[in-house]
Amino acid sequence: MPKVKETEILIVGGGPAGLSAASAAANLGASVLVLERDGKPGGQLIKQTHKFFGSKKQYAGDRGYQIGDLLIEQCGNNPNVEVWTDTTALGIYEDGVVTAEGQAKHLKINPKKIIVATGASEKMIAFPNNDLPGIYGAGAVQTLMNVHGIVPGKRVLMIGAGNIGLIVSYQLMQAGVEIAAIIEAAPTIGGYLVHASKIQRAGVPILTSHTITEAYGDESVAGAIICKLDESWQPVSGSEQDLKVDVICLAVGLSPLTELCFQADCQMKYVSELSGHVPVRNEYLETTRPGLYVAGDVSGVEEASSAMVEGRLAGISAACSLGYGEDIAPKLQAEALAELSELRAGPAGQKTLRGIMNLMDKGGAVC
Amino acid sequence: MLNKTGIPTAEDVKKVSPSEDRLKKGPVAIIECFQEIPCNPCTEACKQGAIQPMEDINNLPKLDFDKCNGCGVCLSRCPGLAIFIVDASYSDTEAVVRIPFEYLPVPQVSDKVVGLSRAGEELGVFEVIKVQSGGQKNKTYTLWLVVPNDLAMDVRSIRLGGVRHAN
Amino acid sequence: MRITEHPILEFLRGEEISFFFNGQELKGFEGETIAAALHAAGVRVLGHSHAMHRPRGLFCAIGNCSSCLMDVDGEPNIRICVEKLKPGMRVETQQGKGCLR
Numbered sequence: 119m120p121k122v123k124e125t126e127i128l129i130v131g132g133g134p135a136g137l138s139a140a141s142a143a144a145n146l147g148a149s150v151l152v153l154e155r156d157g158k159p160g161g162q163l164i165k166q167t168h169k170f171f172g173s174k175k176q177y178a179g180d181r182g183y184q185i186g187d188l189l190i191e192q193c194g195n196n197p198n199v200e201v202w203t204d205t206t207a208l209g210i211y212e213d214g215v216v217t218a219e220g221q222a223k224h225l226k227i228n229p230k231k232i233i234v235a236t237g238a239s240e241k242m243i244a245f246p247n248n249d250l251p252g253i254y255g256a257g258a259v260q261t262l263m264n265v266h267g268i269v270p271g272k273r274v275l276m277i278g279a280g281n282i283g284l285i286v287s288y289q290l291m292q293a294g295v296e297i298a299a300i301i302e303a304a305p306t307i308g309g310y311l312v313h314a315s316k317i318q319r320a321g322v323p324i325l326t327s328h329t330i331t332e333a334y335g336d337e338s339v340a341g342a343i344i345c346k347l348d349e350s351w352q353p354v355s356g357s358e359q360d361l362k363v364d365v366i367c368l369a370v371g372l373s374p375l376t377e378l379c380f381q382a383d384c385q386m387k388y389v390s391e392l393s394g395h396v397p398v399r400n401e402y403l404e405t406t407r408p409g410l411y412v413a414g415d416v417s418g419v420e421e422a423s424s425a426m427v428e429g430r431l432a433g434i435s436a437a438c439s440l441g442y443g444e445d446i447a448p449k450l451q452a453e454a455l456a457e458l459s460e461l462r463a464g465p466a467g468q469k470t471l472r473g474i475m476n477l478m479d480k481g482g483a484v485c
Numbered sequence: 486m487l488n489k490t491g492i493p494t495a496e497d498v499k500k501v502s503p504s505e506d507r508l509k510k511g512p513v514a515i516i517e518c519f520q521e522i523p524c525n526p527c528t529e530a531c532k533q534g535a536i537q538p539m540e541d542i543n544n545l546p547k548l549d550f551d552k553c554n555g556c557g558v559c560l561s562r563c564p565g566l567a568i569f570i571v572d573a574s575y576s577d578t579e580a581v582v583r584i585p586f587e588y589l590p591v592p593q594v595s596d597k598v599v600g601l602s603r604a605g606e607e608l609g610v611f612e613v614i615k616v617q618s619g620g621q622k623n624k625t626y627t628l629w630l631v632v633p634n635d636l637a638m639d640v641r642s643i644r645l646g647g648v649r650h651a652n
Numbered sequence: 653m654r655i656t657e658h659p660i661l662e663f664l665r666g667e668e669i670s671f672f673f674n675g676q677e678l679k680g681f682e683g684e685t686i687a688a689a690l691h692a693a694g695v696r697v698l699g700h701s702h703a704m705h706r707p708r709g710l711f712c713a714i715g716n717c718s719s720c721l722m723d724v725d726g727e728p729n730i731r732i733c734v735e736k737l738k739p740g741m742r743v744e745t746q747q748g749k750g751c752l753r
Contacts, residue, residue, distance in 0.1 A: 168564065169526075169562075169563075169564035169625075170564060171522055171524035171565070172523055172524060172525075173523070173526075173542055174526075174529065178524060178525065178526050178564065179562055181624070184622070291645065292587060292588055294589065294646075306488040306489055307490075310520065310522050310565065311487055311491060311519060312518060312522075312564075312565025312566065312567045313565070314490075315487075315491045315492070315493065315517070315565075315567065315603065316565070316642075318605055319601055319603050319641050319642035320588075320601070320605060320642050320645060321601060321605035321642075321644065321645075322605065323605075324491050326489045327489075460523065460541070460542050461542070463523070463541055463542070463543050464521040464522060464542075464543025465520075465521050465543070466520075466522050467523065467543070
């Protein structure tokens with residue numbers, strides 16, 4: 119019989135939300151175990167070269183990878199936090215046992231509380247030859263380039279002008295790669311306009327109301343045909359352009375990685391503003407399965423700054439429910455909630471706010 | 486227009502520009518931040534009290550041009566790289582434009598570079614007179630370019646990879 | 653192509669090691685993934701699909717998508733985007749669904 123690992127709080131995912139949850143809970147005295155699929159925690163933060171927005175409370179002005187290192191250090195310095203890297207959570211069982219695979223072993227963990235902070239996965243779009251080598255998800259380009267220091271090619275077509283498309287384009291330019299164009303099917307740029315402006319003024323065109331009609335190449339990408347879209351999103355005939363590129367990068371959105379929540383029988387709801395199916399949860403991020411919390415992109419795709427605050431909120435709430443820091447927890451929770459409302463108060467946060475309202479509305483259609 | 490291309494319009498720029506008189510007096514920050522996003526490092530960077538604290542973190546920054554001395558700390562702190570310093574008092578015919586820079590190679594003092602507009606269009610070949618490193622942690626360089634007076638509010642970038650012209 | 657200089661990041665690479673791709677000796681660095689080493693060597697086609705025999709390359713690079721399955725030291729279906737490179741490793745294009753020897 120394999121030994122079962124006991125822990126007070128198990129956190130699945132060592133990205134910005136998971137690590138913030140770990141140190142918040144551990145600071146109140148709870149013992150925490152973090153499972154991280156990758157060899158190094160930090161999630162996507164460690165691949166970000168740009169300075170983050172937000173305020174000092176979310177480390178604004180520091181670059182993403184610097185914030186990642188800081189969160190890793192905070193967890194490393196806390197004796198209450200244990201991080202298992204190269205370990206993938208496999209399932210949450212009815213009796214509360216969580217299984218995982220790590221170092222080629224099947225592991226069993228028996229936590230008192232669980233925080234799911236699994237993040238999101240990239241979406242795909244359909245076009246002829248979208249399976250050719252040389253077509254990458256934006257995350258893959260970031261991993262190759264900013265973790266391994268390898269550029270994916272010489273000339274790139276970026277698809278999507280949301281924050282990820284804009285940021286990865288900028289990162290490619292920093293690595294000396296040419297961007298042929300950034301195309302976006304929507305009539306307006308979805309990402310922050312300051313990102314768009316710094317790319318545009320370096321000479322890279324951002325083409326809104328444009329889409330890819332096909333990729334071509336024998337064994338790998340040699341080019342792409344793009345075209346204009348009219349007001350009803352239909353291709354404008356005669357507007358085709360042939361771009362000679364050896365890389366096509368897809369940054370067409372993210373979906374919450376909610377398999378574990380589905381499996382744990384959390385009540386789920388499809389909320390388009392939150393980018394997919396998300397678990398129904400209360401203000402303190404506890405789902406309908408008691409003792410199971412969510413934080414970060416898995417609870418609705420948003421920015422890393424809010425993922426960190428959500429992580430902190432879930433960590434405090436889980437620790438408090440175990441009897442830790444009952445005197446200060448309410449104050450810390452209120453602070454985190456205030457930070458979240460502040461981050462979401464502007465026009466950029468309205469979509470998330472609508473999504474959360476839709477999610478909390480008990481009368482809606484339930485999956 | 487800005488939200489379709491990323492290029493601020495002349496009208497957008499006018500809203501954040503100081504008067505001709507103020508420009509002539511000496512260096513001043515131009516904060517080209519036109520979208521309300523949750524972000525406030527510029528307010529904390531300014532030691533002159535020229536960038537007022539924000540009531541709501543999503544507010545656009547408000548700069549008091551008369552309090553601004555063009556020190557450039559906000560330029561190197563702005564996460565959006567949206568702040569520039571313009572000094573129209575540099576000479577009778579020329580101004581200095583300071584721009585943030587995070588690419589390689591970093592130009593050296595007295596190098597000639599191709600200056601670009603907000604749309605990435607060539608405006609001429611200009612001299613770099615100073616290069617400030619952001620330091621170990623910040624890493625954003627500030628490039629000082631000498632440009633003709635009438636281009637001081639137009640030059641906002643340089644062509645990457647040295648003097649290289651578009652086809 | 654490897655990045656030698658970067659305006660923001662520093663790349664601390666491990667020791668240079670040799671490995672084999674379909675019998676051909678290639679160089680990579682200890683600690684990086686097999687996919688990274690193959691990419692740096694200019695290898696983009698990692699295999700072909702079972703039914704249509706269409707070329708397959710790296711897509712997600714974080715172990716999600718299974719586009720990069722290869723045969724490594726005789727073991728099939730290895731996600732080379734997350735498997736670390738080791739000295740002398742034999743990385744082969746996988747034929748079919750692979751079977752354990």
